[in-house]
Amino acid sequence: MxxxxxxxxxxxxxxxxxxxxxxxxxxxxxxxxxxxxxxxxxxxxxxxxxxxxxxxxxxxxxxxxxxxxxxxxxxxxxxxxxxxxxxxxxxxxxxxxxxxxxxxxxxxxxxxxxxxxxxxxxxxxxxxxxxxxxxxxxxxxxxxxxHPLQSLADCITITENWTENRKPKVVLTWAPHIKPIAQAVGNSFTEWMQQMDVDFVIANPEGYDLDKNFTKDTKVIHNQDEALKDADFVYVKNWSSFEDYTAMPKVDENWMLSNEKLELTNNGKVMHCLPVRRNLELSDEVVDGENSIIYQQAKxxxxxxxxxxxxxxxxxxxxx
Amino acid sequence: MxxxxxxxxxxxxxxxxxxxxxxxxxxxxxxxxxxxxxxxxxxxxxxxxxxxxxxxxxxxxxxxxxxxxxxxxxxxxxxxxxxxxxxxxxxxxxxxxxxxxxxxxxxxxxxxxxxxxxxxxxxxxxxxxxxxxxxxxxxxxxxxxxHPLQSLADCITITENWTENRKPKVVLTWAPHIKPIAQAVGNSFTEWMQQMDVDFVIANPEGYDLDKNFTKDTKVIHNQDEALKDADFVYVKNWSSFEDYTAMPKVDENWMLSNEKLELTNNGKVMHCLPVRRNLELSDEVVDGENSIIYQQAKxxxxxxxxxxxxxxxxxxxxx
Amino acid sequence: MxxxxxxxxxxxxxxxxxxxxxxxxxxxxxxxxxxxxxxxxxxxxxxxxxxxxxxxxxxxxxxxxxxxxxxxxxxxxxxxxxxxxxxxxxxxxxxxxxxxxxxxxxxxxxxxxxxxxxxxxxxxxxxxxxxxxxxxxxxxxxxxxxHPLQSLADCITITENWTENRKPKVVLTWAPHIKPIAQAVGNSFTEWMQQMDVDFVIANPEGYDLDKNFTKDTKVIHNQDEALKDADFVYVKNWSSFEDYTAMPKVDENWMLSNEKLELTNNGKVMHCLPVRRNLELSDEVVDGENSIIYQQAKxxxxxxxxxxxxxxxxxxxxx
Missing domain, CATH: 3.40.50.1370 (Aspartate/ornithine carbamoyltransferase)
Incomplete structure (x- = not known):
């Protein structure tokens, strides 16, 4: 290397x-x-x-x-x-x-x-x-x-947390924020998931699609609930608009990951690269909940x- | 521990x-x-x-x-x-x-x-x-x-500097400052002195009494000269009012420790946790004088x- | 020492x-x-x-x-x-x-x-x-x-780059800047060159002479072209006026070291202590050119x- x-x-x-x-x-x-x-x-x-x-x-x-x-x-x-x-x-x-x-x-x-x-x-x-x-x-x-060292840590964490004999479903979902945030973590996680043996989908509101050079053939869904269905891993991260660079188009639905949303998943493990805006990107109950593997990612x-x-x-x- | x-x-x-x-x-x-x-x-x-x-x-x-x-x-x-x-x-x-x-x-x-x-x-x-x-x-x-690591260093320093076969008299005296300063050093030194085999008194102006949860039964004197009498160790430190939290009630007397004040003591050793406001808390002559064990504390x-x-x-x- | x-x-x-x-x-x-x-x-x-x-x-x-x-x-x-x-x-x-x-x-x-x-x-x-x-x-x-550790590094660098059996000519030349800069590097280099077996001259505009306590008997020339002639080493550095302290008297000639100026020298090696203001003190072509030994100095x-x-x-x- x-x-x-x-x-x-x-x-x-x-x-x-x-x-x-x-x-x-x-x-x-x-x-x-x-x-x-x-x-x-x-x-x-x-x-x-x-x-x-x-x-x-x-x-x-x-x-x-x-x-x-x-x-x-x-x-x-x-x-x-x-x-x-x-x-x-x-x-x-x-x-x-x-x-x-x-x-x-x-x-x-x-x-x-x-x-x-x-x-x-x-x-x-x-x-x-x-x-x-x-x-x-x-x-x-x-x-x-x-953010490649983060993405490698994410791959390690998913590997540690997956023992079943089938491909896990991994969802990268956009979350709300108050400031324009870079797409680096989202882009990078996407690229690494494309190399992993997983079913990978991205969920984000309209206007928030990541750069096509990173998403390539990855499925992008604009409905969070639909994307979360049966997810084994849910990676939460905000980013601002790529197309209208740094803009933050209005989002009507609530994209914050809560326990209620988590019920749509297959008892999905929750990931975030930290720092996390609590009760904005993720609810306290999710960050601190049993499904969170956020600190394991940090380790x-x-x-x-x-x-x-x-x-x-x-x-x-x-x-x- | x-x-x-x-x-x-x-x-x-x-x-x-x-x-x-x-x-x-x-x-x-x-x-x-x-x-x-x-x-x-x-x-x-x-x-x-x-x-x-x-x-x-x-x-x-x-x-x-x-x-x-x-x-x-x-x-x-x-x-x-x-x-x-x-x-x-x-x-x-x-x-x-x-x-x-x-x-x-x-x-x-x-x-x-x-x-x-x-x-x-x-x-x-x-x-x-x-x-x-x-x-x-x-x-x-x-x-x-x-400030417990400071207080332990203070106990070490007093121990090093005391060879007589009687309890030393240790005085914690308030000193002037221009800004509201926390009580941490004063509280902490008080707690540690309460566990040491010393005669311990606190001197501070009216309105500057430390939190009773720290001072407990320790004698608090509002007259600096009286407190300094026969002191073997004088610990100088400012703090703002605890009762009227962060207030700085007017003090008419001059509480800065000078050589003149030091003469009231039993050739008392002078202590301060540093940083010190020279010629406000302590005079130059005291900080730099023979009785100062301030840098030994730091060591x-x-x-x-x-x-x-x-x-x-x-x-x-x-x-x- | x-x-x-x-x-x-x-x-x-x-x-x-x-x-x-x-x-x-x-x-x-x-x-x-x-x-x-x-x-x-x-x-x-x-x-x-x-x-x-x-x-x-x-x-x-x-x-x-x-x-x-x-x-x-x-x-x-x-x-x-x-x-x-x-x-x-x-x-x-x-x-x-x-x-x-x-x-x-x-x-x-x-x-x-x-x-x-x-x-x-x-x-x-x-x-x-x-x-x-x-x-x-x-x-x-x-x-x-x-700046003595810099000056020692400069002496090391000159020694490494000089193999001929004669004294090298070393020129310290002033360069333009937009802010008043201290004389430390110039003073220091001067003092060390005075101890080295070199022919040393300083070139700076009128009004920019360094402190006589440092320059002593070193020749100071107010014409850059004249000073650069046959130079084996050219050390470039800005400083503000010492006499009219921190002033920046107007300089009509262009003192930035360019490749054109460098042609006046004896294929002179170019030195600078860094950080350098590119295209103000030195042109890009000189910093990045073959005669630059600037990064060797840094090493x-x-x-x-x-x-x-x-x-x-x-x-x-x-x-x-």
Whole structure:
């Protein structure tokens, strides 16, 4: 694995899930694999789970960890190429990356969608700079359009929770929010589910269809109740309009997942990537209920990260 | 020791002081006690001594340390139960704690009094959430009403500085400030002194009496000069009114501790938890004077923390 | 080496450069030299390279690292002596340093020029407090008037890039900026070049002469083209007026280093300490061009720091 920014960087999804589950059994089985190597965790945005789980995963492998809260600790970054830097940006992202090349064996970066300019976000204006200028492996800690370490943790969690001898039905359902939220988690979960042996459908209101480049042939249903029917797993997540970018078209029905809605499912397990807006996206009773596997997902972020770091280290070590 | 949030979590105060002093002689005597374990240091408020001493103590024991500046690095937290999260809070404290449960073997948290609502502070609205939802031991790095690691360091410091064969007289004296400050340090020092073999009195102006639930039978004197007479230790600290919560009733006398005031004491040692407002709470000459043991207190924060972490680890390791 | 705040703390410049180059060959050759010792990295200002390279250097030597972003994580600091602290500063720098004395074996601090009061900056109002109150070695991570770890990295980089059997010509040239910038890098580079076996000249517009206490007998030329002629190394850096402190007198000529200007040199290598304002200080084509050794300089920050930390540790260990 050269970089890790989407499911398409994975050779064999079942193998990496199995690897992560083995790591979960004994997280310290390779405590020196990363010895003498440094991972730089660069945060251009807020982070709790990603920040902590990445640090734990790196420590479990013996990697040195450098954490950089770019905006608060370093300099205001310029992202546009060729610009005359005579305004309030102090350092070009290109130079910051070239310096990280000198200091790190792996660069991991969190860079949310800017939600200002659709083309910038669709084209991953920030992550693409890392991929262009990094001379070491790049790992996405969530980018404008994807959140792959979350999605791998989601696949691990579904695998752990499915023992029946048939394909589970997995529903990704939109939920309400008060602010325009990026499509990254929805897009990414969709791509990973397309590679899993599951029946996958997406439920969202009219006007909220995800980018066709991610949904492809996945069935999109505009009626939540219909979609939830017989679901074995329900993944809840808000996103704003992709077509009318960042808009929040009015939704008349109540899309918040409640216990009542959950009764439509096949005793479905409830998933969310967190942070969750309680009683807006999900009711308290669902988050705290027996069907919630939300915190298990959070825990699996460690093993998702550790499996990926481990594969990247294998690649690096094979060249040493 | 299951949790550590007040003196009442200590079985035997003299024993833990002795343990801390032994650690001070050789801080690295148990460098692998915390191996493979992780402590999460969660800061909801500013911190210098607590931040650094906790990290050193944890490193001395071989613990992995995760530091989270919650407000700046993660998400704006919601503390109210049952609320519809349709405003500016992004993650419920309950969910953050449940995630920390997945990532940490010990959770340590700093959560000051909000100084907005008396009942919230008295009831420890934030720390109580940690105690309710944490599935791992919780350590207070200062909460709304107490600062127990500071108080233990204070007990260690008094013990180190007392060799006479009689009880020392210890005075906690209020000092001026320009802003309403929480009672946590005053409350906490009071509780710990009540368990120490000392003569303890509190001096504060009228209107500034601490919560009776902390002072109990401790003598409270409203005349500073009278209280300071023959004091062996003088602990200086500001707090705002508890009764008229956060008010700062006018004080006519000058309560700043000066060398002149210090002459009333029995060559009393001067203590302060820091940060100190020089020439407002204490004069420069006192902070920098021969009687000041303020920096020794700061140093003992390491051994206070290390003794507590060590006891918590003993409990965890006994269950492994 | 007791402290490290300028070239004058170095006994033998050639020796420490040689030492750093040896470290570069094998950064992990002394992985336990700092064992059981703690370095506190105190940032009063932003930092990317200094922050990361110092952490790497410390880790390579087995030092424990405590990083403190003073303003964001701790308290608003007071720097004036004798002041009544009844305003918005919460902790005196003197007390913060005394506490760091208790916690650290080495204190490293970044404290930029305030650019408000010339005398404060010239007298190093902040660094001088560290040198006065610290009881452990102090390392400057850039102060009001100098950036010595950068300058040492610059000397290492020049040494690596010079194989001819004659003195190289090194030019420090001023470059345009939009804000008043401190003279620290310019001063510091000047002082170190004066100790190197090079022909050194400074080029800057009229009104931008550096402090004579730093330039001494170094030739200062007000015509960039003339200065660049036959240069083997061109160090580009902006600074504001020292004489009319923080002023930015109008400059009619274009001082931005472009490929056209570079043709005046002897195929000169281009240096900059970063962050760089692209197309303002240097053109994109120069930063990204073949003559740029800017990222090599950034890499050498690790070995500059590691050589200095190593010497300081030798001194500490010799006293243990």
């Amino acid at each position: 050269k970089n890790f920014t989407s499911v398409y960087d994975i050779d064999n999804l079942q193998e990496i899930i199995a690897k992560a589950l083995k790591i979960k059994e004994n997280p310290l089985e390779n405590p020196t694999k990363g010895k003498g190597k440094t991972i730089g965790l660069v945060f251009l945005n807020s982070s709790l789970r990603t920040r902590l789980s990445s640090q734990i995963a790196a420590q479990n492998l013996g990697l040195n960890v450098l954490t950089l809260n770019a905006a608060q600790e370093a300099w205001n970054l310029e992202f546009a190429d060729g610009t005359v830097m005579n305004s309030d940006t102090v350092e070009h992202i290109k130079d910051a990356i070239e310096v990280l090349n000198q200091y790190c064996d792996i660069i991991a970066v969190r860079c949310f969608a800017g939600m200002k300019n659709k083309a910038d976000d669709v084209n991953e204006s920030i992550l693409s700079q890392f991929l262009k200028h990094a001379k070491v492996p790049v790992i996405s800690l969530e980018s404008a359009t994807r 699996n972020r460690i093993f998702s990260a550790q499996a990926v770091f481990s594969e990247i280290l294998d690649e690096i070590n094979s060249k040493d | 299951k949790n550590f949030t007040s003196v009442y979590d200590i079985d035997n105060l003299q024993e833990i002081i002795a343990k801390a002093l032994k650690i001070k002689e050789n801080p690295l005597e148990n460098p692998t006690k915390g191996k493979g374990k992780t402590i999460g240091l969660v800061f909801l408020n500013s911190s210098l001594r607590t931040r650094l001493s906790s990290q050193i103590a944890a490193q001395n024991l071989g613990l992995n340390v995760l530091t989270l500046n919650a407000a700046q690095e993660a998400w704006n937290l919601e503390f109210a139960d049952g609320t519809v999260m349709n405003s500016d809070t992004v993650e419920h404290i309950k969910d953050a704690i449940e995630v920390l449960n997945q990532y940490c073997d010990i959770i340590a948290v700093r959560c000051f009094a909000g100084m907005k609502n008396k009942a919230d502070d008295v009831n420890e609205s934030i720390l109580s959430q940690f105690l309710k939802h944490a599935k791992v031991p919780v350590i207070s790095l200062e909460s709304a009403t107490r 003992n924060r390491i051994f206070s923390a290390q003794a507590v972490f060590s006891e918590i680890l003993d409990e965890i390791n006994s269950k492994d | 007791k402290n490290f705040t300028s070239v004058y703390d170095i006994d033998n410049l050639q020796e420490i450069i040689a030492k750093a180059l040896k470290i570069k060959e094998n950064p992990l050759e002394n992985p336990t030299k700092g064992k059981g010792k703690t370095i506190g990295l105190v940032f009063l200002n932003s930092s990317l390279r200094t922050r990361l390279s110092s952490q790497i250097a410390a880790q390579n030597l087995g030092l424990n690292v405590l990083t403190l972003n003073a303003a964001q994580e701790a308290w608003n600091l007071e720097f004036a002596d004798g002041t009544v602290m009844n305003s918005d500063t919460v902790e005196h720098i003197k007390d913060a340093i005394e506490v760091l004395n208790q916690y650290c074996d080495i204190i490293a601090v970044r404290c930029f020029a305030g650019m408000k009061n010339k005398a404060d900056d010239v007298n190093e109002s902040i660094l001088s407090q560290f040198l006065k109150h610290a009881k452990v070695p102090v390392i400057s991570l850039e102060s009001a008037t100098r 050498n920050r690790i070995f500059s720091a590691q050589a200095v930390f190593s010497e300081i540790l030798d001194e500490i260990n010799s006293k243990d």
